[in-house]
Amino acid sequence: MRPIPPGAVAVIFVSQRSAADPEGYAAAAVAMEAAAAAYPGYLGLHGTRGPDGFGVTVSYWVDEAAAQAWRDDAAHRAIRDRGRDIWYDWYDLQVATVTRAYDWKRV
């Protein structure tokens, strides 16, 4: 992923999966990541989920307008409804504006 520039928007999604419908969830996760990546202003996504179903995913957008356009995407809205119906026990979501960023890699 390219470095995240100051002024970018980070959407932090912290969630607890239910035990329900692992196949449906996995298929939707792949589809939504591909759909997000095709959206204008998408900078990237980092996420992981443990075997206990607890996950943290951060998607990065060039600005608020880009993040909000993806939020308002009709297919994304429908999938979020399904998430509340079936796939999640709870989630916390924060939208935040990046003020500074650092990358480090072993050389």
Added chain:
Amino acid sequence: MRPIPPGAVAVIFVSQRSAADPEGYAAAAVAMEAAAAAYPGYLGLHGTRGPDGFGVTVSYWVDEAAAQAWRDDAAHRAIRDRGRDIWYDWYDLQVATVTRAYDWKRV
């Protein structure tokens, strides 16, 4: 964790663990989480790491000054040096200001 208020600072730490020193890393992670939690202005932490060593951790602070005080903590600095020496292959870190937040829980 209590809800994250607008204006709070989220420190997003995305990292790839090396295979080295799992016991030392685990002990340091527990110690650093406890030390952070004792710092003024700490709001909470969410994180998870997969079996592949890839992890996403977000710590939340009441404001920039609180996040920077923890960044400047001497023990935390020493542990970060050790992280670059031994525990991580790479990491990305972003500091971001929360503009809005949502919580949802199945009722």
